[in-house]
Amino acid sequence: MTRTFPQTEQPPIAAAFARTKAARRIALIPYVMAGYPDEATSEALAIALGEAGADIIEIGVPFSDPLADGATIQHASEHALANGMTLRKALALASRVSTRISTPLVLMGYYNPILRYGLERFCLDAAQAGIAGLIIPDLPPEEAETLRSVAADQGIELIFLVTPTSTDARIAQAAQMAERTGGGFLYCVSLSGVTGARDRLPDELPAFIARVRAQTALPLAVGFGVSRAEHVAEIAQFADGAVVASALLNAVDAAPPEERVAAGGAFLHGLRGG
């Protein structure tokens, strides 16, 4: 296994979870769509979230056909594309963000733009931009080995999604692939459905997380539908991280244009304080 950082130094995502674990708190993982509502605001928002105490930040890359996403992220994706956002520009944005904050950045987007960019070249450029991990909702473990190994050469983790419909064998397969690279986490999708803010977490969530926990020692982050401080507090009882995307985008959208960046930071703060 090739790693670009020294053995003694923990990879950034593992280090982030180690810090939150030591502080006995949950890792908060907010999502920013690159280019939404516009490029400058999304960049300022990512920096503000880092300064407001985000533990990892997901940078979303827009795609023309986001089939795993609900209305909020579809809307953001469509607008970001209309604003001219591309994978290349998203990497440049991430690169600028990573000079301002030390929060690990994870890129989230669909597979085709990455395939088109070229897997090797993409991983080189992503590593240069300070990207620590990749979340690709349409790349299940069966199809991911090529990218996983190319990414691992650059010290980038591939972060797999597991869902309540995943069998134990599939969860084990995803965990083993993630563990081969080393320091990522498993993204536990809270429900069978698309992304989007929801009023409550599913009752089956603790049992699902327990089922995942039985397969791996990797940190577990819960996403899809995580919208409020109560949700984060609930997830903190059984998981290591919470991903907040649509609800954060909604909060930013609701603020007047000049207050959007501040609103994002305040929303993140509110998630902790609940």
Add this chain to the structure above:
Amino acid sequence: MRVYRNGERSSMTIHIPAYRHGVYPDANGRYGEFGGRFAPESLMAALNELALAYTAAREDPTFEEELTALERTYTGRPTPLYYAERLSQRVGARVYLKREDLAHTGAHKINNAVGQGLLAQRMGKQRIIAETGAGQHGVATATICAKLGLECVVYMGEEDIRRQSLNVFRMKLLGAEVRPVASGSRTLKDAINEAMRDWVTNVSTTHYLIGSAVGPHPYPQIVRDFQSVIGREARAQTFDAEERLPDMVIACVGGGSNAIGMFHPFANDPAVRLIGVEAGGAGIETGRHAATLTGGSPGVLHGALSYLLQDDDGQVIETRSISAGLDYPGVGPEHSYLKATGRATYVTANDDAALSAFQVLSQEEGIIPALESAHAVAHLLALGEQGALQIDQIVVICLSGRGDKDINTVADALGVMLK
């Protein structure tokens, strides 16, 4: 731990591999380098379950009996192979039309809908969802759901609802719910996105009855197999009529279900040329077309690696065709494989040529074809005009559907006002 070797794709395309029959899809759902299962994790268990259920069904003689009986008594199979005398004289060859337009509901889509409907029933799924472009697959799905007593929801782009209002009403009459899709280009591709989102949400109760030979494995295989009845019949019927196989088989290609159903039973007959006709729209050079194999490049959309109309950043491009059923930026992975191996050839017919073929077939054979199928006829007419055919050559065209649904579109294009 299993090591998956799906890498080095770009270097694999340098030489043209020989076509191999009957070995694809492989265990990973690949057709050569194409295909696969690029689907959200929420669907992976369901796709595995579907693949197992499908294999079990095909090994069960009662399933085959049920399917064959419905094909005969409900769909109206075998459909005729018709010798088109005046068309033959016009182009200077012996031209046969495989009359899928005479199948129940008026298009080949019913073949796959009946097969998957029976499969869904066998799997205990009471709710069926489908996408539709021209509305033919939506109608076929609504039909089999009515017959089997299954709940049916059809996703359809707003643009397609506008241009295919007759089929929208047919679906409603058949008891289906038609859900308009307002995202993206508001056509077939966006209807598939929305159907996938529904399936992700309701996967435990719902079967997604995909209408073309696209999507994650095992869909391209299932649709090909259920549509292969077209080619099996056509092959036997041509042999009965002419005591030999055709020289050429022509079918239109959008997602590619009628074409793969027609081609597959002939693919192991090397002397039979397989020609797929894509929608050239306003012309390939204008960029306003839906000719994926002709003008696209490999990429991942809707769960499979296949040819794709995309820009330099990997975003899917909006397509344009007079025919709603061909207006799709992707194509089934087996067609990409047939193209890569050179086993099939893919050409285009523009809107104008399709419209003209629509009129020729109506006026000279008394058959009003679907605009989709008119693309296949348009290529035949082009070959005739080029003098590329010989008088003793046998050409079989898949007439995939009838044109009633397209009357408004054609009237518009011809500048005729309908009351």
